[in-house]
Amino acid sequence: MHRQPLKSSFASDCTLPSPVWVTMEPPGLLSVVVVFVGLLGTFVEGLTPRVSFPIGTPGRSLSRFNSSDVRNTTTLLLSDDGDTLFVGARDFVLSLDVGQEDIVVKSKLDWSPSNNEMNDCFMKGKKKADCHNFIRVLQFLNSTHMYACGTFAFSPRCTYINHETFSFVTSPSGKPEEGRGRCPYDPYQRNSAITVDGELYTGTVADYMGNRPVISRHLSEGSHIDLKLDDTLGWLEDPTFISSSFVPSEEKIYFFFSEVGREYDFIDKFTVSRIAQVCTSDVGGQRTLQKRWTTFAKAQLLCKSDNELPYNILQDIVTLPPPEGTPVDETLFFGIFTSQWSVNSGQSVVCAFRLGDIKAVFGGNYKVLNRDTLRWSTRVQEKVANPGVCGLHNASDNTLRFVKENFLAEDSVHPARRRLTLVSPDRRYTHLAAQRVQASGGRNYTVLFLLTEAGYLHKAVLLDDGPHIIEEVQVFEQPQPIKSVLLSISKGVVFVGSSEGVVRVPVSNCSYYGSCAECVLARDPFCAWDHSNKVCAPTISIQDQAGQDVERGSVQGQCTSPIMPRSRSGPEKFKLVSVSLKEVVRLQCPEASRLARREWVGPDRLLSPELYLQPEDGSLQFLATADTLGQYRCISMENDYEQALAVYQVKQKSSPTPETAPPSETPTQRLLPTTPADSALTLPPTVAMPEPAASATTRQASRNFTYWVKQMGETGAESRGEEALLLERGSTYLKELVVVSMLLAGCVFLLVAIGLYRVRQRCRNKTAPQDSSPGRDSEQGDPHEQEPLRDGQSPCSNGKQNGQAAPNGQANGVMCNGTPKGSNGHLPNTPT
The missing domain is CATH 3.30.1680.10 (ligand-binding face of the semaphorins, domain 2)
Incomplete structure (x- = not known):
């Protein structure tokens, strides 16, 4: 049977191979796997953060806000002066003072559903934990008021808040405003919202089941009216809204989301990332598209490099304005993407898209949707208008009908410079923030703050040769859902909102x-x-x-x-280590940075691998002998800089060498450790055993080795390495083995002899006749046998039988001292 690939209608600029085959035989499957692996072969290696700051590290102090009654800090909004952070959480709207190092609660508004509303939600089949009011929209309307919307027990509502007095304000109608089309029903559904000139632009779902996605405008003023997408046109295909951005020079709102790509003929649903646009000046058509967008258009965001599978699922995206004096077309949109393909699952990449490229795609050709077959094709009819151009609300009905059928751009938006900005094959990023920083030479650099699923914040700078991760800061001890990330450039901090609270992270600590x-x-x-x-x-x-x-x-x-070094603990001093011969020695070396290479220099400069072990943790292990005593230096090399991180002088305990510092060759530079465990250059405890005799050298070495392993708690691999060192130096357990074997053989021989003796005694007892009738010998024995024993003839002459008195004071001759005998001194019933 031949395998037939499904028909694919990818555009010429999207070279994605079809991942689904109608029929697949084993050779065909192998070829597909080879193609997938080949496409991924050009990925760069994973980036390593130079230094790491676990929670509690003094070098990176964080401020936290958490409260027992506050959960799911979903939405963050920062005041213009950067001193107040407004937080939309579950059932509460908070006002936090973030102007100081510590986060302090200024005010808190309770906006929770009533018990009846909670019960109604629960009766509809929803979980009680999901029936709270999750604040999903929090935006400034003007200089005095904010606008907030929440899920409100699966019945969305909105309200006004005076952020100066931080109190609720009654709506103009005097009733709670319905939030349908402004906020999702389900707290797990993502949405986007932005306000421009007091008007709210949202991307969300407009029904209880979540089947009606909409991009709409609310709170319209003046000549503007509220607009939304036509539900019957299929302009959106099961989207997941991520973010939205306003570009003043274009007078456009850009929406970013992922949805099902209906233009691709796959058996399985193929997800694509999109960018859509609407004009803020749009007021809808006069007859066609009344109260509907006339400027809606969308295009695919193709995050991929040449000959690679695309990363098609958008996780987060932010806008980075261009430097001052640079054209607005240099505005960049940095997005985190993942893939639906299992071959590269678990990976994350960052792509940057230029506004100029986005404008070029929207200004090009568009595909047409056949309403009868629901299939997309390249437009062949004459171009009546350019979809996406502002001002089409005054166009003719024929033009607006053309816009209704042609809203998907034919070309895709490729990343800037046609390459990926950052590739992380072993970490999944969820949220990001971006900032331009001017260096000392006047050049601007882009710095990204990336949050991982594991709860770490990575700070990366984009360089000409690729990204460099400066540091990673652990924000949470346990991984948890990250709700939002907000960067305050004026205060130099990053705010991270999670399911448990808010964390304030300074952008740097020089x-x-x-x-x-x-x-x-x-x-x-x-x-x-x-x-x-x-x-x-x-x-x-x-x-x-x-x-x-x-x-x-x-x-x-x-x-x-x-x-010269400038360490917090003062200038470094060498470490004197006293050891016994045949003792395993381990010297530790701190980690200057994860990008530095550590090397050891010993008495002979080069360390032979036959005598020394150098594990991945940077330590040095060897057996103390006359040849291995001396000075050891751990050298760190990073870029073009070399420094000594540790200096040890290893000497024999009985050696009369005075404990003096070695002559300084070069100034010793110490970089601060990256983990608290390496906060000091401390040597692990070595064994202070008494000096052994010459005949006990092997036993001494083995005892030192065993005790050292117990003290250090080393792994099995290290123990095997140390045992290999002992064997290389001629120390074995042969003598101990011989002694133990001889003792074991002696014990076995003794046990066997005792067993044989006891068996022999049992056999003797069985050969003697047994009579259960007492006094039989006295009644039926011959006269000679009944004659009493003479004094001194037998140990039983006292008339006692086995310690007991015999009848009539005579011994019956049955037992004497436990041995059966007759009166003649022989065994009974045997010839004399």
Whole structure:
């Protein structure tokens, strides 16, 4: 049977191979897998954060807000001065003071459904936990009022809030405003909302079942009227709304979402990422498309590189305005994408799209939808109008009918420079924020703040050679759903809203880097070395020439010589380690950064792998012998900079060598550790065993080895490595094995002899006759046998029988001292 690929109507610029086959034999399946693997072969390796800050690290202090009665901080809104953060949570709207390091609650508004409304929601088959009021829309309307909408027990409602007095305001009608079409019913459905000139533009679902997606305008003023998409035209196909953005120069609102791509003829649903636009000046058609958008158009966001599968599911997207003096077409939209293909599941990428490219796609040709077959095709009829152009509300009915049928752009929007901005094969990103930062040389760099599913915030700077992850900060101990991320450029902080509360993360902490080399190696555009004050400080605060090299991180030329360390714990000193011969020694080396390479230099400079083990944790392990005593230095090399992280002097315990510091060759530079466990260069405890005799050298080494492993709690792999060291140095357990074997053999022989003896005794007892009738011998024995024993003839002459008195004071001759005998001293019934 031959395999036939399904027909695909991909555009010429989308080279995605069809992932579904009608019939597939094993050779065909193998070929498809090979194609998929080949397409992924060009992916770059995963990026590694240079330093990591777990929760509680002094170098990265975070501020938190959480309350026992506040959950699901879904929506964040920052005041113009950056001192107040408004939070839309479950059943509450909060006003938080974030102007200081600690987050303080200023006010809290209770906006929860009544018990009857909760019960009605529960009776409809919904979970009680989902019947609360989840605030999903929180926007400024003007300088004094906000507008908020919530799910309100699966019956959406909206309200006005005076953010100066922070109190509810009655709507003009005096009744609660219905939130249908402005807020989703289900708290798990995503939506987008934005206000422009007091008017609310939303993307959500407009029914209880979630089957009617709409993009609409509300709170219209003046000549504007409320608009929405025509439900019967199929303009949206089961979308998941992500975000929306307003571009003033274009007078357009851009909506970003993912939906089912009906233009692709696949058996399974194929998800595509979209960008849609509407004009803020749109007022609908006069006869055709009355109270409907006349400027709606959409296009595909194709996040892919050449010869690669596309990442087709949009997770989050933000807008980054262009630098001052740059054309507005250089506005960038950074988005996080994942894939529905199992071959690259679990991966995340970041793509950047230029506004100029988006405008070119919307200004090109459009596909046409055949309403009878519901199939898309390239437009062949004459172009009547250009869909998406503002001002079509005054167009003729013929033009508006053409717009109704042609709203999907033929071309797709490709990433800027036709390449992926960032690829993360081992981490999934969920939310992001973007900021442009001016470095010391006047050049602008883009910094991305990316949140992972595991609860870490990655700070990445985009360089000419690719992205560089400066650091990662652990925001949550346990992974939890991230609801929103908001960047405050004026305050220099990132706010993260989760299901449990809000976390405030500073964008940088330059004081963490204690020396010029550390500051430069970080390659952080926020930080630079202040030569005047000898500190690493924010770049914007340094007046004179600052030490900074964001592109290469080269210390040479940025730091004056000599480069002296500036550690929090003072200058580094070497560590003196006293050991016994045949003792396993382990020297630890702190981690300067995850991008640095650590090497050990010993007495002979090069360390032979036959004598030394160097695990992945950077430590050094060897067996103490006369040849391995001496000085050891752990060297860290990053970019063009080399520094000594640890210096050890290993000596024999009985050695008379005085404990003096070795001559300094080069200044020792210490970078601060990245984890609290490495906060000090402490040597693991070594065994202080008594000096063994010459004949007990092997036993001494084995005891030291066993005790050291118990003390250090090393893994089985390390123990095997240390045992290999012992074997290489000639130390074995042969003597102990021989002694134990001899003892075991002796014990076995003794047990066998005892067993045989007991068996022999049982056999003797069985050969003697047994008589159960007492006094038989005295009644029926011959006269000779009944004659009493003479004194001194037998140990039983006292008239006792087995310790008991015999009848008539005579011994019956049956037993004497436990042995049956006759009167003649022989066994009974045997010839004499």
